[in-house]
Amino acid sequence: MRTAISTLKLLEPNSLNQAFKIMESHPGITPMAGCTDLYVSLNFGTLRSTQFLNLWGLSDLKKIRIQGDLLSIGSLATYTQIIHSTPVKKWIPMLVQAAHSIGGMQIQNRGTIGGNIANGSPAGDTLPVLAAAEAVVILASSRGTRRVPFNSFYTGYRKTVMQQNELILSVEIPKLKGKQWFRKVGTRSAQAISKIVMAAVSRKNASGKNLRIGIGSVAPTVIRLYKTEEILAQTGDIAEAQKTLCSEIQPIDDLRSTAYYRKTVAANLLAEWWEKHLV
Amino acid sequence: MQFILNGKKVNAQAHPMKRLLDVLREDLGLTGTKEGCGEGECGACTVLINGKAVCSCLIPFAQVKGTKIKTIEGIHHPLQEAFAREGGAQCGICTPGFIMSALTLPANVSLKQMQISLSGNLCRCTGYMGIYRAVKKGLSTAGKKKLLRRKISTARKRALKK
Numbered sequence: 310m311r312t313a314i315s316t317l318k319l320l321e322p323n324s325l326n327q328a329f330k331i332m333e334s335h336p337g338i339t340p341m342a343g344c345t346d347l348y349v350s351l352n353f354g355t356l357r358s359t360q361f362l363n364l365w366g367l368s369d370l371k372k373i374r375i376q377g378d379l380l381s382i383g384s385l386a387t388y389t390q391i392i393h394s395t396p397v398k399k400w401i402p403m404l405v406q407a408a409h410s411i412g413g414m415q416i417q418n419r420g421t422i423g424g425n426i427a428n429g430s431p432a433g434d435t436l437p438v439l440a441a442a443e444a445v446v447i448l449a450s451s452r453g454t455r456r457v458p459f460n461s462f463y464t465g466y467r468k469t470v471m472q473q474n475e476l477i478l479s480v481e482i483p484k485l486k487g488k489q490w491f492r493k494v495g496t497r498s499a500q501a502i503s504k505i506v507m508a509a510v511s512r513k514n515a516s517g518k519n520l521r522i523g524i525g526s527v528a529p530t531v532i533r534l535y536k537t538e539e540i541l542a543q544t545g546d547i548a549e550a551q552k553t554l555c556s557e558i559q560p561i562d563d564l565r566s567t568a569y570y571r572k573t574v575a576a577n578l579l580a581e582w583w584e585k586h587l588v
Numbered sequence: 589m590q591f592i593l594n595g596k597k598v599n600a601q602a603h604p605m606k607r608l609l610d611v612l613r614e615d616l617g618l619t620g621t622k623e624g625c626g627e628g629e630c631g632a633c634t635v636l637i638n639g640k641a642v643c644s645c646l647i648p649f650a651q652v653k654g655t656k657i658k659t660i661e662g663i664h665h666p667l668q669e670a671f672a673r674e675g676g677a678q679c680g681i682c683t684p685g686f687i688m689s690a691l692t693l694p695a696n697v698s699l700k701q702m703q704i705s706l707s708g709n710l711c712r713c714t715g716y717m718g719i720y721r722a723v724k725k726g727l728s729t730a731g732k733k734k735l736l737r738r739k740i741s742t743a744r745k746r747a748l749k750k
């Protein structure tokens with residue numbers, strides 16, 4: 310461990326309101342959930358924060374429930390909770406698939422959906438699912454609550470619209486009509502960060518096709534492939550759609566993969582999805 | 589801070605941000621839990637918290653308040669002998685972690701299920717086949733023992749009724 314913990318301070322609220330008060334009086338304090346991202350950085354010595362806010366005990370944030378036409382997943386819900394939740398299995402099975410693909414069981418027992426969203430890695434595996442599902446992120450501070458469409462939550466690489474004093478309370482998922490699809494490509498099938506991760510919702514009806522595709526690890530943030538969706542829905546020309554996809558994404562060479570590989574695989578995944586579900 | 593460690597109530601003092609791994613090894617003298625990577629990848633530091641396998645290298649001490657923790661020191665289970673007999677351990681550094689993870693699996697576990705559930709535990713020595721054999725054997729032995737105990741206890745109850 311490369312961080313001297315004696316220099317760190319942890320504040321432990323008993324309630325959400327107390328958490329908001331602490332955030333007002335300690336600007337820049339870092340919320341702490343399952344710590345599967347935070348403690349990795351702490352171990353590397355790359356975490357700048359010295360003040361932390363322990364959210365783990367706030368059990369209200371762990372709840373998963375259906376509220377009318379919405380499925381609400383508390384920010385502190387773990388992947389294991391998501392995998393075993395009957396409402397999630399019924400409502401959004403592609404999120405269950407994504408949760409299964411994250412880490413090993415030790416990580417699934419601790420990692421939370423709120424942590425995945427706030428951490429904002431372009432490779433976060435729940436993020437393409439939330440993009441394709443047109444989820445809404447519920448943010449709150451001592452000044453109140455606001456709802457942000459997931460597809461406008463990120464403003465750049467690991468940058469979000471969240472203010473310093475805000476927490477993610479939950480994420481809401483509208484009823485999804487049509488078929489859901491999730492696919493992750495990593496170095497090994499378990500416990501690997503994505504080289505490409507894709508989620509899609511497709512609906513066919515009399516007036517045509519309605520398609521939504523979220524994709525991760527190919528741009529500074531998770532993105533929706535709006536143009537590709539439109540071309541596919543209107544023309545059904547998969548070759549043209551693959552070309553459009555390649556112009557919509559901006560993958561890079563990094564330690565996990567190359568831009569060339571990512572473009573090729575993303576285009577292949579699009580074709581796989583198209584052939585399996587839409588032709 | 590209070591919690592239950594291997595079935596006993598303990599009251600321990602340490603920095604709230606200290607990794608559970610370090611509290612176990614340095615403050616409580618339980619060095620059976622190992623550090624491999626320190627970043628959640630290898631599973632050598634696996635312990636059970638409220639029955640769930642977790643990496644103790646990624647857990648701040650503050651977050652174990654009021655929980656039930658089990659470490660390899662608190663385990664007496666056929667898995668241990670099976671690892672020794674079936675070639676499930678060579679250098680042994682991964683073994684406590686594998687055993688803690690394996691404890692969460694059912695007696696009739698399939699190979700596929702083992703591979704998925706143990707994917708958060710890495711071993712650089714055995715090539716895994718010895719580990720899978722050991723887990724299968726250890727869990728099925730434990731399952732049989734449990735069944736036998738149940739049979740004996742129902743037989744005893746029946747005898748007492750007569």
Ligand SMILES: Cc1cc2nc3c(=O)[nH]c(=O)nc-3n(C[C@H](O)[C@H](O)[C@H](O)COP(=O)(O)OP(=O)(O)OC[C@H]3O[C@@H](n4cnc5c(N)ncnc54)[C@H](O)[C@@H]3O)c2cc1C
Pocket residue numbers: 339340341342343344345346347348349364384385410411412413416419420421422423424425426427428432433434435475476477478500501502503627628629
């Ligand atoms: C071995 C290993 C494998 C992994 N594999 C994957 C993988 O396959 N796919 C994947 O997507 N991720 C993976 N991860 C990353 C990680 O598990 C996830 O990103 C997880 O969801 C983070 O959640 P957490 O609760 O642990 O977050 P924490 O580490 O507690 O926090 C992460 C960030 O989010 C902030 N935060 C947390 N909760 C809130 C909240 N409610 N409001 C505001 N801010 C908040 C924190 O301040 C911090 O900046 C892996 C990690 C490890 C160690």
Ligand code: FES
Pocket residue numbers: 622623624625626627628629630631632633634643644645646
């Ligand atoms: S030491 Fe904790 S997972 Fe490797």
Ligand code: FES
Pocket residue numbers: 676677678679680681682683710711712713714
């Ligand atoms: S026995 Fe050496 S790492 Fe597994």
